[in-house]
Amino acid sequence: MSSSLHLEKVTPDNVEAACLLKVRPDQDGLVKPVAWSLAQAYAAPEVAWPRLIFDGERLVGFVMAFFDVRFDPDEPDDRLRSGLWRLNIAADEQGRGYGRFAVEAVCEEIRRRGQTRTTVTWVPGAHGPEKFYLKLGFRLTGEMSGDQVVGELELGDV
Template structure:
């Protein structure tokens, strides 16, 4: 990372092209969808998608999208409420500099702030998968599959400034 602090910012008309230009290393392209697909999914899942550019200084270095399921009916299925990481794309030339870890922690803090008690993630079960990365950040396998992808979870403790989530 540079001398500036990385931060998550909304995707706007001003940074849209730079966000869409984020490309992971070619050997990772089979592991994660391109940013433009994620933004299309964010559009059609607007109630739960939380897309953000990862910016350091003035440079877009990556993209992260969370899903935040805070609009749910606990009477129907109180255990179904889930929030977590949907996508994480770090630009090929910016990998290995802590941006992925930063993004996961920033999403985790946002979910905690909104009252979440767990963060979920899935990954492709292939060679060079990001599983070791997620396990190293405190996620553990749940034993579930989402499609053919293992599900990981990280338990959270409530933060001191947890706020009620707007309906």
């Protein structure tokens, strides 16, 4: 994987390029458009952690984590408190390790905040990202969140 991979905050200079990021047309039902996610981040700035994924100067994707500001390490039921909210890798940039990089970066940020588990939900089925998340070590919890399945990753396993 390229050593020039990094995350950047969304800024006035890059926000329009971010809104133009597109997954493949057949994947549109799997994830909200970036502009939608950025509107949600604007509405919940203390919870959302939106970042652009760059390979050198090339914008290749968008990731957004959520952090529950009420997180209490002594609270036993912290399972659905923090994790991946959105992940959009550009259609012609998929399959190059960028998704894995973004998930690992979110896990790192969750660890930095003193938490030990990453949660994600996804549209079930072979056409969705299930194999990707299972490959990265997520396990299905058996729960549903709306019409999406819930996966979690113990950060000791990353």
